[in-house]
Amino acid sequence: MSTIDQETAASKPVEPVRPEHLPEGSRNPGAVASMLSALVEHSRVEKDVRNSIHAPWHALPHLPRVAALVPGLEKLAAAHHVGNYVALRGSDQRFFESMPLATRLGMHLLFWGGYQEKLLHEKSVESVLKELSVREGHIYDSPDSAKSIPSFVSTYSIATDELAEPDLSKYATFNEFFYRKLKPGARPVADAQDPTGVCSAADCRLTVYPTVDLAKQFWIKGNNFSVPTLLGVAPDSEEARAFEGSSVAIFRLAPADYHRFHSPIDATIGEVKDIDGEYYTVNPQAVNEPGFDVFTANRRSVLYLTHAASGRQVAFVAVGAMLVGSIRWTGGAQLGTRVRRGDELGYFAYGGSTIVALFPRGTITFDADLVKNSAVPIETFVKVGWSIGRTNAQAMVEGQGQP
Structure with missing residues (x-):
């Protein structure tokens, strides 16, 4: 997730992901399923991940191309953060993780649509989420998906210097980068000689x-x-x-x-x-x-x-x-x-x-x-x-x- 510092996160209330907070025209679970499907399909052609499923919720008001796929949600994003706090170990500090737009929509289907709600083409919530998950996996297994790797690295501030292969052009697909390997020794084990x-x-x-x-x-x-x-x-x-x-x-x-x-x-x-x-x-x-x-x-x-x-x-x-x-x-x-x-x-x-x-x-x-x-x-x-x-x-x- 994209992170926000505590001061910025405190500037707006955290929206508890409730469907009744969505724009009136977006409260129908079928409409939300259509939005989520559009985002997934857009990831097939969109080079910048921030303009498809990885659009950070807090950035939605500043992403007109993705906002056009989810009309009305940019107003909610302007008024509320969506996400959760995470503690930084060894300190009293926390950071706020802004929820990706696709996750927010998937959660809406669960909370509002219910398990057996019929959505697109009489499909249930379960079948819609499974179908979209399989489709996204296929998209990110395609050679064309490699074009999205640089924007993914930028969006999530991924440290490339610790990668076994730091040259992003060497990854044949997005998924190949997603399950990337690290350099030997990049993750040392604490107290490795202590059997307990x-x-x-x-x-x-x-x-x-x-x-x-x-x-x-x-x-x-x-x-x-x-x-x-x-x-x-x-x-x-x-x-x-x-x-x-x-x-x-x-x-x-x-x-x-x-x-x-x-x-x-x-x-x-x-x-x-x-x-x-x-x-x-x-x-x-x-x-x-x-x-x-x-x-x-x-x-x-x-x-x-x-x-x-x-x-x-x-x-x-x-x-x-x-x-x-x-x-x-x-x-x-x-x-x-x-x-x-x-x-x-x-x-x-x-x-x-x-x-x-x-x-x-x-x-x-x-x-x-x-x-x-x-x-x-x-x-x-x-x-x-x-x-x-x-x-x-x-x-x-x-x-x-x-x-």
Whole structure:
């Protein structure tokens, strides 16, 4: 997302994404679906990403070409910010992430249209979002999409000096840049020699909760969220029992982020289970909305890791999202392989996406600053390799993982 400093963000109220705030002619879900479709289609020919799906909400009044595709919304954008605050780790500062226009429209379809509302050509919200997500993935897999890379880098202030391939002309497609690799050593692992360490799995906005119940109290408000539904297992299954009362880390990747994900622990690679689902936005305003089961409704892929320090299984759940292309495993596809903290497990093709990691009860103690921020609640910006917690001593004794 495009960021705004605290002073600028405070100059206008934050609009809580309610359909009744939209211009009268745009309140029909079918009209919003048509706008979103027009933005996606425009990304096929538009060189500047700010004039299609990546139009920052706060900049809409100054983007007449994109405003013409979404008539009336520029007036709302002039009066309100849309987005959320993120904490900068190690400081008292926050920055405001301005929501991309496409995300705002997709959220409107969910909040106003409902799951089964018939929209374009008698299609439901689910089918519209899935169709547009697949279409955007195809657009960004085409060679012509490479023309949008420079404007994407500029829009999101992406540091090209840390890329394994800093020459933007060498990327054959937009998606190839989106799941770009970094230089070796660009994301060092904190306290790499400490066997108790647990690190961030991604460049992301992070929330952590010592128990699932706390995650549901402060952050995940979907009525049907539970460990069994997240993992796609029966409530009385061995997996459900193993993760009852587990600790939860939620790594949300914004479009600007490096989109490869890494192991948070020293572990052995286990089985992967794919679960079909929807393409809802994973923006906090959707996750925090009662009644919308984003994490358990969306398409996802579950990797089981056997934690070297404790001998326990950790569930590493990659969650797809609106306009996401796919979830692709690299190191995570190598069954039986040993990985170290920070080793690559896979990547997301185009879209903002999320990792949900479940640690069995009593396995981990999260870093205190992350727990404090998550209880506000506010996400904390972290990068791959940064510390997020430590393995508990008792768990290591039980796993015979003492150093």
